[in-house]
Amino acid sequence: DIQMTQSPSSLSASVGDRVTITCRASQSISTYLNWYQQKPGKAPDLLIYAASSLQSGVPSRFSGSGSGTDFTLTISSLQPEDFATYYCQQNYNAPITFGQGTRLDIK
Amino acid sequence: EVQLVESGGDLVQPGGSLRLSCAASGFTFRTYWMHWVRQAPGKGLVWVSRINSEGSSTTYADSVKGRFTISRDNAKNTLYLQMNSLRVEDAAVYYCAREVAVGESWEFFDSWGQGTLVTVSS
Numbered sequence: 338d339i340q341m342t343q344s345p346s347s348l349s350a351s352v353g354d355r356v357t358i359t360c361r362a363s364q365s366i367s368t369y370l371n372w373y374q375q376k377p378g379k380a381p382d383l384l385i386y387a388a389s390s391l392q393s394g395v396p397s398r399f400s401g402s403g404s405g406t407d408f409t410l411t412i413s414s415l416q417p418e419d420f421a422t423y424y425c426q427q428n429y430n431a432p433i434t435f436g437q438g439t440r441l442d443i444k
Numbered sequence: 445e446v447q448l449v450e451s452g453g454d455l456v457q458p459g460g461s462l463r464l465s466c467a468a469s470g471f472t473f474r475t476y477w478m479h480w481v482r483q484a485p486g487k488g489l490v491w492v493s494r495i496n497s498e499g500s501s502t503t504y505a506d507s508v509k510g511r512f513t514i515s516r517d518n519a520k521n522t523l524y525l526q527m528n529s530l531r532v533e534d535a536a537v538y539y540c541a542r543e544v545a546v547g548e549s550w551e552f553f554d555s556w557g558q559g560t561l562v563t564v565s566s
Contacts, residue, residue: 369550383553386552435491
């Protein structure tokens with residue numbers, strides 16, 4: 338199975354900050370990488386697919402980049418509603434696997 | 445509007461069985477591959493199983509293979525997960541999710557249900 342490792346596991350930041358979350362795959366996955374946001378008690382929401390494509394309706398302050406084994410999710414200017422847990426997910430090989438999550442808290 | 449509504453979660457003893465359902469509406473259910481993803485309390489997301497649009501092809505995580513069965517009824521717009529021989533470690537919120545594929549097989553989950561809680565305890 339492909340292992341997905343996110344860093345950091347948790348992060349404290351302030352409204353207006355620029356934040357970057359990293360996801361590393363245990364082998365090359367080209368750009369078969371998606372990002373989700375999950376708020377407490379809610380289902381995940383898709384943010385980014387194919388490493389860098391913004392899902393319809395997602396604010397442009399979210400962006401994704403990377404290919405191969407290293408990927409990043411960037412939030413350009415944190416808003417109050419962005420405090421949540423973020424997961425990367427690969428669909429290059431079965432089984433689909435997720436990163437362990439990055440919890441983004443208010444500083 | 446796409447809607448996925450799970451049901452069937454309950455408290456069950458180890459070794460017991462449960463069937464989860466996911467009722468779909470707002471889209472042409474029979475044309476989409478569907479998945480189950482679970483999340484143990486306070487833990488991350490774990491993919492469980494997927495079924496193709498016709499229901500003729502299924503795949504499972506190793507942890508549930510031989511115990512869980514995914515199926516669908518396209519006439520009823522409903523996805524199912526039959527869970528047998530349940531273990532304590534199967535306790536989780538179970539989400540159904542719709543798969544969308546674009547371009548060269550870039551696949552992602554664009555819609556999720558609200559989840560249904562399965563508790564496995566004696």
